[in-house]
Amino acid sequence: xxxxxxxxxxxxxxxxxxxxxxxxxxxxxxxxxxxxxxxxxxxxxxxxxxxxxxxxxxxxxxxxxxxxxxxxxxxxxxxxxxxxxxxxxxxxxxxxxxxxxxxxxxxxxxxxxxxxxxxxxxxxxxxxxxxxxxxxxxxxxxxxxxxxxxxxxxxxxxxxxxxxxxxxxxxxxxxxxxxxxxxxxxxxxxxxxxxxxxxxxxxxxxxxxxxxxxxxxxxxxxxxxxxxxxxxxxxxxxxxxxxxxxxxxxxxxxxxxxxxxxxxxxxxxxxxxxxxxxxxxxxxxxxxxxxxx
Amino acid sequence: xxxxxxxxxxxxxxxxxxxxxxxxxxxxxxxxxxxxxxxxxxxxxxxxxxxxxxxxxxxxxxxxxxxxxxxxxxxxxxxxxxxxxxxxxxxxxxxxxxxxxxxxxxxxxxxxxxxxxxxxxxxxxxxxxxxxxxxxxxxxxxxxxxxxxxxxxxxxxxxxxxxxxxxxxxxxxxxxxxxxxxxxxxxxxxxxxxxxxxxxxxxxxxxxxxxxxxxxxxxxxxxxxxxxxxxxxxxxxxxxxxxxxxxxxxxxxxxxxxxxxxxxxxxxxxxxxxxxxxxxxxxxxxxxxxxxxxxxxxxxxxxxxxxxxxxxxxxxxxxxxxxxxxxxxxxxxxxxxxxxxxxxxxxxxxxxxxxxxxxxxxxxxxxxxxxxxxxxxxxxxxxxxxxxxxxxxxxxxxxxxxxxxxxxxxxxxxxxxxxxxxxxxxxxxxxxxxxxxxxxxxxxxxxxxxxxxxxxxxxxxxxxxxxxxxxxxxxxxxxxxxxxxxxxxxxxxxxxxxxxxxx
Numbered sequence: 001x002x003x004x005x006x007x008x009x010x011x012x013x014x015x016x017x018x019x020x021x022x023x024x025x026x027x028x029x030x031x032x033x034x035x036x037x038x039x040x041x042x043x044x045x046x047x048x049x050x051x052x053x054x055x056x057x058x059x060x061x062x063x064x065x066x067x068x069x070x071x072x073x074x075x076x077x078x079x080x081x082x083x084x085x086x087x088x089x090x091x092x093x094x095x096x097x098x099x100x101x102x103x104x105x106x107x108x109x110x111x112x113x114x115x116x117x118x119x120x121x122x123x124x125x126x127x128x129x130x131x132x133x134x135x136x137x138x139x140x141x142x143x144x145x146x147x148x149x150x151x152x153x154x155x156x157x158x159x160x161x162x163x164x165x166x167x168x169x170x171x172x173x174x175x176x177x178x179x180x181x182x183x184x185x186x187x188x189x190x191x192x193x194x195x196x197x198x199x200x201x202x203x204x205x206x207x208x209x210x211x212x213x214x215x216x217x218x219x220x221x222x223x224x225x226x227x228x229x230x231x232x233x234x235x236x237x238x239x240x241x242x243x244x245x246x247x248x249x250x251x252x253x254x255x256x257x258x259x260x261x262x263x264x265x266x267x268x269x270x271x272x273x274x275x276x277x278x279x280x281x282x283x284x285x286x287x288x289x290x291x292x293x
Numbered sequence: 294x295x296x297x298x299x300x301x302x303x304x305x306x307x308x309x310x311x312x313x314x315x316x317x318x319x320x321x322x323x324x325x326x327x328x329x330x331x332x333x334x335x336x337x338x339x340x341x342x343x344x345x346x347x348x349x350x351x352x353x354x355x356x357x358x359x360x361x362x363x364x365x366x367x368x369x370x371x372x373x374x375x376x377x378x379x380x381x382x383x384x385x386x387x388x389x390x391x392x393x394x395x396x397x398x399x400x401x402x403x404x405x406x407x408x409x410x411x412x413x414x415x416x417x418x419x420x421x422x423x424x425x426x427x428x429x430x431x432x433x434x435x436x437x438x439x440x441x442x443x444x445x446x447x448x449x450x451x452x453x454x455x456x457x458x459x460x461x462x463x464x465x466x467x468x469x470x471x472x473x474x475x476x477x478x479x480x481x482x483x484x485x486x487x488x489x490x491x492x493x494x495x496x497x498x499x500x501x502x503x504x505x506x507x508x509x510x511x512x513x514x515x516x517x518x519x520x521x522x523x524x525x526x527x528x529x530x531x532x533x534x535x536x537x538x539x540x541x542x543x544x545x546x547x548x549x550x551x552x553x554x555x556x557x558x559x560x561x562x563x564x565x566x567x568x569x570x571x572x573x574x575x576x577x578x579x580x581x582x583x584x585x586x587x588x589x590x591x592x593x594x595x596x597x598x599x600x601x602x603x604x605x606x607x608x609x610x611x612x613x614x615x616x617x618x619x620x621x622x623x624x625x626x627x628x629x630x631x632x633x634x635x636x637x638x639x640x641x642x643x644x645x646x647x648x649x650x651x652x653x654x655x656x657x658x659x660x661x662x663x664x665x666x667x668x669x670x671x672x673x674x675x676x677x678x679x680x681x682x683x684x685x686x687x688x689x690x691x692x693x694x695x696x697x698x699x700x701x702x703x704x705x706x707x708x709x710x711x712x713x714x715x716x717x718x719x720x721x722x723x724x725x726x727x728x729x730x731x732x733x734x735x736x737x738x739x740x741x742x743x744x745x746x747x748x749x750x751x752x753x754x755x756x757x758x759x760x761x762x763x764x765x766x767x768x769x770x771x772x773x774x775x776x777x778x779x780x781x782x783x784x785x786x787x788x789x790x791x792x793x794x795x796x
Contacts (some may be wrong), residue, residue, distance in 0.1 A: 015356055040703065041599050043601045043602055044581055046598070046601060046602050047579065047602055051332070068352055068686045068687070068690060070351065084528050125384075125388055126387075126388055126391040126392065127393050129388045130391075130392050132395050133392055138394070212384070214380070215377065215378060215381040215384065215385055216384070216385055216388055217376035219345075220375065221348070221353040221375075221376045222355075228378060229351055230348075231380060231381075232348075232351050232378045232379075232380065233351045235378075248462075278589075280652050283410040
């Protein structure tokens with residue numbers, strides 16, 4: 001027989017539901033606003049200001065942003081960086097995390113210490129720029145892929161994940177005649193798919209949002225990723241054009257509000273679409289590995 | 294355990310040293326190689342010229358743009374342009390300056406930024422001042438602006454000319470007509486026009502839903518404040534009083550201007566939410582307000598935007614407002630950044646002269662117009678003298694940001710609309726009544742270091758005063774806080790520099 005919920009718990013539940021609903025709305029409404037704005041006419045945007053459902057739908061903004069190849073080119077650049085970059089990230093992170101998880105590895109502790117050191121102290125913008133420059137990566141996509149190939153934080157979580165795989169698995173594989181590389185690729189990696197999927201998403205979102213590094217390292221504007229373009233379009237409109245004590249920019253007509261919103265939609269949608277496919281792996285948990293059995 | 298710990302540390306240290314050694318070794322070689330190829334071949338064929346420029350558009354000029362090709366032909370150069378988004382230009386430039394990885398010439402948008410000043414003082418850039426006079430066009434550069442861009446009295450670059458005084462009123466002419474009013478000429482008339490705009494139902498919709506002046510925070514500045522300050526007889530940033538430089542906010546006129554704004558605020562003649570409006574133009578766009586004060590070039594854009602909601606809207610430009618000290622207007626800096634030539638990438642004086650010759654050629658009449666409008670028949674057509682720009686996005690992109698190449702703009706033909714032609718005329722008129730900032734040529738280290746936080750103290754207090762959150766005593770406190778947080782030093786440093794030149 002089900003237990004009849006008390007009044008107290010009912011009130012608690014309904015409070016919970018309303019709070020969570022309110023919270024969900026707060027996060028969703030800006031998205032709806034931007035999407036609605038991208039389909040609205042400029043007149044309606046100016047008059048009503050805040051729109052969740054435009055009275056008149058138009059594709060003008062989208063027609064405008066796709067009228068030149070710039071946006072598509074930047075999108076392709078970003079897709080390339082994201083796909084290749086994530087593969088590089090996962091490959092190097094796993095390749096480094098696994099040995100560090102093995103107890104029979106020499107110098108395990110000092111190497112880990114060096115890794116942790118980078119989490120606490122960084123060189124800063126200019127030293128990093130110098131390293132990238134001296135390695136000859138300026139103005140190449142490598143400058144966006146290599147310097148951040150391994151995230152120290154992700155590496156450590158990954159190592160912990162590998163560590164909690166039972167030793168017995170490896171031993172039995174060895175008895176069956178598998179070498180170390182074989183164990184890694186045929187036993188360990190397949191078992192780690194949930195963790196790999198999760199970190200892929202983390203890395204992928206990071207690459208998708210590449211902005212500052214691209215501004216610093218990429219000199220050729222045809223290699224700009226989408227975020228640089230997005231910021232360029234959005235920032236042009238936000239005042240500060242006419243007046244500043246030290247400098248006085250040329251006057252630039254700001255792009256229309258709906259165009260800005262359309263660009264935001266186009267640049268955000270693809271990465272949002274990736275999420276549902278990886279979401280099921282999230283259920284298994286990022287921090288699975290950190291739980292000591 | 295202790296012993297083991299030490300052992301690990303030792304190993305880590307050894308690893309680190311090796312890594313560092315490997316890196317520095319590689320670095321040295323790479324640097325030499327780059328320098329080796331950088332020299333030589335400078336005197337054969339067209340001059341190869343790499344440059345870094347800010348871009349203000351989402352679309353950039355393609356490297357194979359016919360406009361760029363024509364400029365190369367006419368100046369006998371081979372240009373390689375690297376565009377940097379204007380919003381991140383400063384970051385990129387400071388990293389590039391610090392690394393020494395500079396192109397042959399680049400635009401410094403803020404020639405008085407600390408990293409530029411420090412680099413110039415350490416001898417990183419060519420001093421071009423003494424050379425300018427030997428070029429027919431560059432020799433025409435304004436002494437006032439050259440003084441403004443100078444660092445310790447030396448000119449380290451070629452500035453990009455812009456009109457000296459571009460500020461003025463953009464006013465709804467249709468509202469004035471509806472109310473039977475004339476454009477304001479004095480501060481008193483300005484006030485009564487604003488009052489009428491807010492209370493007289495200028496848009497004839499039977500509702501009291503209009504404002505006089507649109508105000509927003511453009512950066513940390515209250516829109517129009519600096520202009521009204523000058524109309525009211527105040528200073529343009531700094532003022533000379535008995536041979537001493539005094540900052541604008543320590544003058545009587547500043548207080549009067551704040552009181553004027555407070556009156557507008559209290560009588561609801563300006564938008565009440567101005568302190569959180571990022572761009573006051575948005576208020577104008579909606580057709581809610583009748584007046585906007587800023588760069589008059591913006592008039593055309595504002596009119597186009599209002600017309601989307603109110604098709605009958607018409608914008609007029611007004612530049613002469615007389616106050617207690619007569620008609621005057623605020624002078625800008627007269628330039629938009631300057632081209633600098635680093636010694637790290639341009640080694641010889643011969644090459645420097647070639648680059649200056651390029652700048653001189655860019656300033657020829659036909660090249661000025663080429664970079665402004667593009668090629669006739671491709672970017673625009675002239676039918677009986679009326680200018681028609683192309684609508685083809687590809688052809689448009691070929692001349693995008695062309696004005697970033699321009700040095701002098703004195704010979705640009707004006708093909709614009711009525712409003713644009715009017716603004717050009719008013720810019721010239723403004724130049725005759727413009728009030729310059731007497732501290733512009735000087736550098737104060739404290740101002741470079743703390744300028745932003747210092748001006749925030751004043752900006753915050755000004756907003757609070759206008760909204761009635763602080764009274765005059767509170768304002769005085771804010772000024773004292775400004776003085777104590779470094780303002781006193783700023784005043785001292787500016788005056789010390791001023792004293793040097795006054796001798």
